[in-house]
Amino acid sequence: MASVLLLQLLLVSLASARQHFGGSVTVRVKYKNPDGSFRVEVRNKATFDSCQGSYTNFCWQNCGLTSTWVSGTIDSSTNASQSNTQWCQIETVDTRNVPSDKHFQLRYLGCCWIPTRHGLKNDWRLQTSLDLGSRSDTGKPNRSPDIDILPFLRVPENCPRTYELMSFDPDGDRVRCRYGNIPNVECSSCHQPSGFTLDQDSCTLHYNQSTANPRVYGFELVVEDFPQRNITLGYTDGSRSSSTPLVVRSKRHATHTTPTPPLSKLPLQFSFLVDPAAPSCEEGLYLPEFLPPTPLNGARLHAEVDREVEIRVRARASHATIHDIIISGPLNITKQRSTHGEFVIRWTPLQHDLGEFFPICFAVEAETGSGVYQSEMRCVLVEVRRVSVNSHVICTESTMRVEVEKSSFHGLHEDHLRLNDGANIACRLRSNSTYVFADIPLSGCGTELEEDGDYLRPVVSVWDRGFGRFTYQFEFYPNDQYQAMVDPASYPVVYDIGSRIYMQIEATSSVNNTVLFVESCRASPYDNQNSQQTYSIIENGCKVDPTVQIHSPSHPRQFRSSMKAFKFIGMFDQVYISCTVLMCAAGEPNTRSSQGCISSKTPATWPHNHQRRKREVAVESARHFVSQGPLHLKRSAESSESSALHLNLNLVFIAGCLLAAVGMISAVVLYQARMSKVKYQPLSTEER
Ligand SMILES: *[C@@H]1O[C@H](CO)[C@@H](O)[C@H](O)[C@H]1NC(C)=O
Ligand SMILES: *[C@@H]1O[C@H](CO)[C@@H](O)[C@H](O)[C@H]1NC(C)=O
Ligand SMILES: *[C@@H]1O[C@H](CO)[C@@H](O)[C@H](O)[C@H]1NC(C)=O
Ligand SMILES: *[C@@H]1O[C@H](CO)[C@@H](O)[C@H](O)[C@H]1NC(C)=O
Ligand SMILES: *[C@@H]1O[C@H](CO)[C@@H](O)[C@H](O)[C@H]1NC(C)=O
Numbered sequence: 250m251a252s253v254l255l256l257q258l259l260l261v262s263l264a265s266a267r268q269h270f271g272g273s274v275t276v277r278v279k280y281k282n283p284d285g286s287f288r289v290e291v292r293n294k295a296t297f298d299s300c301q302g303s304y305t306n307f308c309w310q311n312c313g314l315t316s317t318w319v320s321g322t323i324d325s326s327t328n329a330s331q332s333n334t335q336w337c338q339i340e341t342v343d344t345r346n347v348p349s350d351k352h353f354q355l356r357y358l359g360c361c362w363i364p365t366r367h368g369l370k371n372d373w374r375l376q377t378s379l380d381l382g383s384r385s386d387t388g389k390p391n392r393s394p395d396i397d398i399l400p401f402l403r404v405p406e407n408c409p410r411t412y413e414l415m416s417f418d419p420d421g422d423r424v425r426c427r428y429g430n431i432p433n434v435e436c437s438s439c440h441q442p443s444g445f446t447l448d449q450d451s452c453t454l455h456y457n458q459s460t461a462n463p464r465v466y467g468f469e470l471v472v473e474d475f476p477q478r479n480i481t482l483g484y485t486d487g488s489r490s491s492s493t494p495l496v497v498r499s500k501r502h503a504t505h506t507t508p509t510p511p512l513s514k515l516p517l518q519f520s521f522l523v524d525p526a527a528p529s530c531e532e533g534l535y536l537p538e539f540l541p542p543t544p545l546n547g548a549r550l551h552a553e554v555d556r557e558v559e560i561r562v563r564a565r566a567s568h569a570t571i572h573d574i575i576i577s578g579p580l581n582i583t584k585q586r587s588t589h590g591e592f593v594i595r596w597t598p599l600q601h602d603l604g605e606f607f608p609i610c611f612a613v614e615a616e617t618g619s620g621v622y623q624s625e626m627r628c629v630l631v632e633v634r635r636v637s638v639n640s641h642v643i644c645t646e647s648t649m650r651v652e653v654e655k656s657s658f659h660g661l662h663e664d665h666l667r668l669n670d671g672a673n674i675a676c677r678l679r680s681n682s683t684y685v686f687a688d689i690p691l692s693g694c695g696t697e698l699e700e701d702g703d704y705l706r707p708v709v710s711v712w713d714r715g716f717g718r719f720t721y722q723f724e725f726y727p728n729d730q731y732q733a734m735v736d737p738a739s740y741p742v743v744y745d746i747g748s749r750i751y752m753q754i755e756a757t758s759s760v761n762n763t764v765l766f767v768e769s770c771r772a773s774p775y776d777n778q779n780s781q782q783t784y785s786i787i788e789n790g791c792k793v794d795p796t797v798q799i800h801s802p803s804h805p806r807q808f809r810s811s812m813k814a815f816k817f818i819g820m821f822d823q824v825y826i827s828c829t830v831l832m833c834a835a836g837e838p839n840t841r842s843s844q845g846c847i848s849s850k851t852p853a854t855w856p857h858n859h860q861r862r863k864r865e866v867a868v869e870s871a872r873h874f875v876s877q878g879p880l881h882l883k884r885s886a887e888s889s890e891s892s893a894l895h896l897n898l899n900l901v902f903i904a905g906c907l908l909a910a911v912g913m914i915s916a917v918v919l920y921q922a923r924m925s926k927v928k929y930q931p932l933s934t935e936e937r
């Protein structure tokens with residue numbers, strides 16, 4: 250007892266002043282070491298007001314020493330303008346060697362909880378315990394439940410909501426969730442939030458009613474598991490213990506029973522913010538509503554070692570702007586927004602994750618001028634299995650060849666495999682004695698197109714010394730009014746022979762008194778600045794194509810021009826237009842902008858060996874490369890149907906090879922197509 254007190258005193262002095270938003274701990278026994286000790290993996294998720302720093306854990310009982318230790322950020326708060334709180338969730342994977350398979354007990358602690366509205370004391374505690382003995386029912390070491398939650402939940406005060414907490418147990422045990430009730434061990438001061446009800450047996454938290462408050466409620470829950478029938482646990486020292494199911498007795502007898510001890514106790518802590526009332530609680534208006542293919546809450550997903558799992562999340566909010574997704578999951582999980590506004594969560598299990606289960610939780614946030622609206626939370630469970638299907642994907646410019654080794658899919662008959670468009674004879678799978686295979690056209694058999702946010706950006710944003718942050722936008726317009734731009738969703742833009750193409754490049758700058766200068770523009774069949782086949786439209790600031798017209802801009806950071814379509818698009822199947830642009834200080838002599846057209850006998854090899862004086866600080870920016878397309882010329886013989894197919898194959902970046910990772914032969918075949926968005930590359934030849 251004395252030593253415990255001493256430790257606690259010590260802690261107060263060690264504790265950092267970082268603010269705690271919540272955390273959880275799970276423990277997994279990995280294997281028995283040759284020396285008889287056990288390798289245990291402790292995963293601690295902790296959320297603080299910053300991503301920096303570390304904190305302390307204390308071994309309470311049989312938790313050995315750390316062997317390896319890795320840590321990384323899982324996710325951090327969205328920066329919606331209305332977010333008043335900054336948080337960052339970190340996961341630490343602490344691999345320890347513990348001396349025996351007896352009871353394991355570890356405690357993480359520190360100061361301080363973020364200020365809560367129901368007066369939690371400053372210190373926080375994450376107390377974890379688990380019986381590591383071998384179970385009579387599974388023959389394996391006991392496993393703890395798999396738990397997870399988003400560290401920061403929020404809901405408008407007028408919108409009751411239900412959260413089903415992830416409470417899966419890999420041993421099939423009965424899992425219960427309760428409020429911590431031992432002060433300074435399971436909870437700080439153990440004050441429970443009001444306005445909520447917690448159904449302990451189903452681990453369901455209902456938000457019923459509260460009032461908005463800028464301070465959060467801090468939840469300090471404990472998740473426990475109990476066997477479904479009597480079991481014994483055996484230990485390497487030959488001893489045994491028994492564990493009995495939890496008997497829920499009627500209230501009348503409750504006082505006469507001694508509580509059944511759980512097999513494990515895990516902490517689950519999080520912050521909950523009650524926001525001002527939403528104009529409506531209907532999902533899909535302000536509160537985002539999940540749409541397919543978002544997995545359902547509680548869905549079980551299968552993953553394979555070294556193959557990326559991908560979770561697609563789509564949401565809608567007609568009266569608010571979908572802003573971000575927040576996630577919680579295993580270390581090295583990533584999130585990304587695709588150009589269709591879908592979110593993609595990705596994670597690749599490693600060999601040592603085989604056989605384990607990992608929860609992943611997510612919610613989408615939308616914002617309006619006055620509020621942030623979080624969707625319901627969904628959690629899925631990823632089970633890491635052995636690689637089950639051996640497949641190869643071979644990508645060519647126009648097709649994907651998928652080959653699947655027959656011997657690797659047991660219990661599945663090849664007649665039951667098909668592509669999305671299985672009815673089409675041309676899309677049938679073929680086979681020989683060892684493989685099932687198909688040559689899948691990129692534009693048929695149910696192939697779906699997907700753009701990837703890594704390669705495509707709607708608006709180019711750059712930063713330049715002296716010019717601050719500015720963005721370029723490059724769009725096509727139907728006429729010289731430059732009002733409604735051509736919808737990027739309709740790309741490739743199809744032009745009739747002889748019609749005019751109206752384009753506009755616009756820069757927005759945080760610094761006034763700047764002008765945009767377009768030095769050169771070219772058409773080429775690829776949106777790549779190193780393309781060999783190009784057609785000059787503007788060169789050195791001079792019109793080269795005879796049909797080019799410059800239109801008056803509405804401000805100096807805009808450039809508008811047009812040209813006739815047939816002159817160049819016809820040279821290629823389709824083209825992109827790429828321009829080299831820069832920003833100059835307005836009214837300064839000797840800037841590239843003030844010089845305008847510089848005609849030259851020797852055509853510059855665009856844009857690299859363009860002669861330039863050393864750039865003076867803050868008078869002109871570096872040159873930037875922006876491109877947009879593709880444009881496509883309508884040929885008289887062509888039906889509108891086939892023009893869609895001309896979304897051309899040599900422009901397609903095939904990520905079909907990702908397919909191998911996904912291992913999906915039967916279902917949706919994905920690849921990525923480059924389409925329609927502005928592309929930006931800094932020019933490498935410019936001095937910084
Ligand atoms: C936060 O917002 C700013 C401007 O709105 C943006 O530049 C920045 O990338 C955002 N950060 C994150 C992490 O989204
Ligand atoms: C929710 O709050 C209302 C108003 O206080 C109360 O009448 C109702 O019983 C509460 N429901 C639950 C399930 O607590
Ligand atoms: C389980 O164990 C308890 C206590 O050891 C005992 O009272 C009970 O009868 C056992 N139940 C069964 C089904 O064996
Ligand atoms: C996360 O990724 C890093 C770098 O790729 C790797 O070293 C580490 O082992 C990974 N950790 C986990 C737990 O997956
Ligand atoms: C079966 O098809 C696969 C994939 O096309 C090929 O690699 C293999 O050589 C073929 N085997 C036989 C026996 O034809």
Ligand SMILES: *[C@@H]1O[C@H](CO)[C@@H](O)[C@H](O)[C@H]1NC(C)=O
Nearest residue numbers: 717758759760761762763804
């Ligand atoms: C830039 O100009 C606009 C309008 O002329 C003005 O509203 C704004 O405050 C100026 N910004 C700076 C940073 O000078």
